[in-house]
Amino acid sequence: MGASGAMRDLFFIAFLGLCFLLAFRRPFIFTLVYVYIDVVAPQRLSYFLLNSIPVSAIAFALMILGLALDPAKRDIRPTWRQGAIALLLAWCAYMTTQAVEPLWAADKWVWVWKALLFALVLPFYLHKRLRIEAIILTYVLCASAIIVTGGLKTIASGGGGYGQLVLLVNQDTGLYESSIISLVAIGIIPLILWLANHGTIFKPDWRVKLYAAALIFSCLLIPIGTEARTGLVCIAVLAVLMLRFSKRRFLYLGIAATVGLLTVPFLPQSFTKRMETITNPGADESAATRLAVWQWTWEFVLENPQGGGFDSYRINKIRYNLENSDGSTVEGRSQVVDEARAFHSSYFEMLGEHGFFGLFLWLFIFVGTVFRLEIMQRRYRTRAPPGDEWIAPLALALQNFIIIFLVGSLFVGIAFQPVPFALCAVAIAFDSYVARRRREAEFRPLVGGSIGRQPAGNV
Amino acid sequence: MIDNFSILLSHALLLVMMWRLLSRDDVDAERPARDLREEASRESGANGHEADRQGDWKAPRVRTDGGFGRDA
Numbered sequence: 001m002g003a004s005g006a007m008r009d010l011f012f013i014a015f016l017g018l019c020f021l022l023a024f025r026r027p028f029i030f031t032l033v034y035v036y037i038d039v040v041a042p043q044r045l046s047y048f049l050l051n052s053i054p055v056s057a058i059a060f061a062l063m064i065l066g067l068a069l070d071p072a073k074r075d076i077r078p079t080w081r082q083g084a085i086a087l088l089l090a091w092c093a094y095m096t097t098q099a100v101e102p103l104w105a106a107d108k109w110v111w112v113w114k115a116l117l118f119a120l121v122l123p124f125y126l127h128k129r130l131r132i133e134a135i136i137l138t139y140v141l142c143a144s145a146i147i148v149t150g151g152l153k154t155i156a157s158g159g160g161g162y163g164q165l166v167l168l169v170n171q172d173t174g175l176y177e178s179s180i181i182s183l184v185a186i187g188i189i190p191l192i193l194w195l196a197n198h199g200t201i202f203k204p205d206w207r208v209k210l211y212a213a214a215l216i217f218s219c220l221l222i223p224i225g226t227e228a229r230t231g232l233v234c235i236a237v238l239a240v241l242m243l244r245f246s247k248r249r250f251l252y253l254g255i256a257a258t259v260g261l262l263t264v265p266f267l268p269q270s271f272t273k274r275m276e277t278i279t280n281p282g283a284d285e286s287a288a289t290r291l292a293v294w295q296w297t298w299e300f301v302l303e304n305p306q307g308g309g310f311d312s313y314r315i316n317k318i319r320y321n322l323e324n325s326d327g328s329t330v331e332g333r334s335q336v337v338d339e340a341r342a343f344h345s346s347y348f349e350m351l352g353e354h355g356f357f358g359l360f361l362w363l364f365i366f367v368g369t370v371f372r373l374e375i376m377q378r379r380y381r382t383r384a385p386p387g388d389e390w391i392a393p394l395a396l397a398l399q400n401f402i403i404i405f406l407v408g409s410l411f412v413g414i415a416f417q418p419v420p421f422a423l424c425a426v427a428i429a430f431d432s433y434v435a436r437r438r439r440e441a442e443f444r445p446l447v448g449g450s451i452g453r454q455p456a457g458n459v
Numbered sequence: 460m461i462d463n464f465s466i467l468l469s470h471a472l473l474l475v476m477m478w479r480l481l482s483r484d485d486v487d488a489e490r491p492a493r494d495l496r497e498e499a500s501r502e503s504g505a506n507g508h509e510a511d512r513q514g515d516w517k518a519p520r521v522r523t524d525g526g527f528g529r530d531a
Contacts, residue, residue: 008466015470022477028486029477036473071487130485137476145469152461201479202472387499441492 012042016055023062030066031125032138034059038118038418039142039175060114067124076124077436081365081428085421088354088361089116092310095354099309108310108416115418119425126429127436130200132394135426136191137201139419144215146175147185151218154225175419182231183408184419185222186238190397192216198390234408241400290344290411292320297343297352307355314340346409362415366402369427373399376434385441391434398427 019036023029037043037059092112099105126132175181196212197204223231239256246252296316301307308315317339343349350359377395380388405420414420480486489495 008463011466011470015474018474019477022481026477026481026486029480032473032477040469128486128489130480130483134476134480134486138473141469141473141476144472145465148468149462149465152465156461201476201483385496385499386503387495437492441496443493 016042020062023066027066027069028125028131028134030059030062031122032134034063034118035135035138035422036142038422039139040145041176044176056114063125067121070125072127076127077432079123079428079432081368082120082123082425084361084365084368085116085120085425088358088365089113089120091354091358091361092116095307095309095358098306100312101309101314104311104314105309112310112416115416115421118418119421122422122425123429123432126426127433129390129433132426132430132433133195133199133201136423137195137199139423140188140192140195140215143175143181143184143188143419144218146181147215147218147222150181150185150225151221154221178226178228179230179408179412180414180417180419182223182226182228183234183405183412183414185219186231186234187401187404187408187420189216189219189238190241190400192219194390194393194397198393230408230412233411234404237404237407238400241403245396288320289318289338289341292318292338293341293343294345294348297348301351301355305355305357307351307353307358310353312352313343313349316341343413345411346413346415349413349415366406366420366424369424369431370399370402370406372431373402373427376431380434394430398423398430402427 016033016037019029019033023033034056037056043053043055092109096102096105096109122135126135175184192212192215195202196209199208202208220235223235243249243252293313293316296318297313300312300316317337318341319337343352346362347359350362354362373395377392377399380392380395384392401423402420409415409420
């Protein structure tokens with residue numbers, strides 16, 4: 001380990017130490033620290049010191065302590081969707097005991113239960129507007145540690161090809177995996193815009209907007225640098241979603257198309273070649289594999305409606321035809337036989353691992369949240385009481401993130417990734433918070449102040 | 460060098476955020492919703508109010524204290 005490695009280790013230890021000190025003064029910060037450790041994973045960036053300390057477990061324990069010390073515990077309200085998360089957690093635990101591949105299932109369960117448990121308890125911490133903003137800002141800044149480095153390296157070298165861009169550390173898990181970081185990078189753009197326009201921690205001024213613009217540019221570079229096709233799909237979805245409330249749609253479309261066309265000559269050739277396979281899936285082996293695996297998964301779940309537990313794809317054996325690269329059929333097709341190919345779709349991942357019930361719960365949580373956010377943004381968009389102007393834009397930003405996740409995860413198996421689950425939990429907390437504050441604001445005692453009782457939650 | 464710049468920038472901003480939260484009492488306690496709404500109504504009536512759009516760079520006249528507590 002060289003001097004620079006030691007310096008980095010000391011930096012992370014000093015940073016974490018400082019954060020914990022601040023958290024003892026303000027216990028909610030324990031939650032932010034846990035999010036930081038979960039997203040950035042400094043123990044992976046560390047060379048030696050942090051690797052030997054169970055920082056994640058310590059941060060989680062302190063986060064629970066933070067809940068015990070929370071001075072405003074009485075504002076906590078459980079929700080139906082948290083109940084669905086609890087049920088999914090229990091179902092996954094049960095299916096792990098029934099898995100067709102017990103060892104692989106146990107391996108995946110080790111990190112999935114943490115992601116689900118965190119999503120389950122997170123709403124209990126987010127019963128104040130500032131806390132909701134702080135958690136979103138924390139996710140954005142933590143992701144920015146990876147996104148900024150990816151963006152700068154893409155500018156410097158073009159990325160290097162799919163899976164070649166090294167994002168802080170050469171690992172293929174969590175946000176350090178190409179498809180996942182591409183999806184998250186694009187998905188958080190609406191949240192960056194919301195923070196830049198409505199933030200109170202970093203108030204909207206020219207510095208905040210400049211940083212937000214630079215970060216959004218980096219986010220858009222990530223799909224280019226990682227050459228993840230998921231990223232391009234997410235950009236297209238984001239562009240459509242941003243059109244929704246745009247007053248100058250044709251101008252926006254014209255500018256977007258012009259910028260897109262002007263950018264193409266500057267894109268790496270390997271990137272454009274890889275993106276072309278989106279329109280010609282038959283010639284691309286990974287696309288043909290996906291279709292074959294999905295077909296296998298459907299047949300598997302018809303025989304096993306409860307699914308096969310985590311990593312049940314490992315028992316698959318698939319056979320599919322591959323068209324020649326020039327797209328011709330005259331020369332015939334080459335047949336490929338493969339096995340243990342991953343689901344490459346969160347929907348088929350849920351179906352194949354946890355059956356129809358698991359898929360239903362997963363959809364209930366995410367699609368249900370999209371639905372609730374739609375109701376919120378419609379209610380507050382045109383009829384926001386004074387002081388509540390921030391609600392509709394945040395509802396829209398969170399909704400856009402979840403929609404981008406739901407569309408992007410059509411083609412990559414990231415059903416249990418912590419960041420989307422956590423931001424869904426943030427949306428659940430936001431919904432609950434707004435409803436509670438609305439009831440409090442509209443409460444009128446029946447008689448004077450002597451008999452009518454204020455709803456719980458007022459300080 | 461790129462990695463170190465990215466790590467330094469993001470971690471510095473995280474620290475600034477946490478530091479600012481120390482001086483924000485509305486992390487743990489908000490004023491009653493009814494009081495805030497009445498106060499915001501009085502202010503918007505006096506200062507005018509601009510509707511907000513997603514992605515609109517011209518920030519609406521949002522209270523710098525977030526509408527739920529005193530500014531630090």
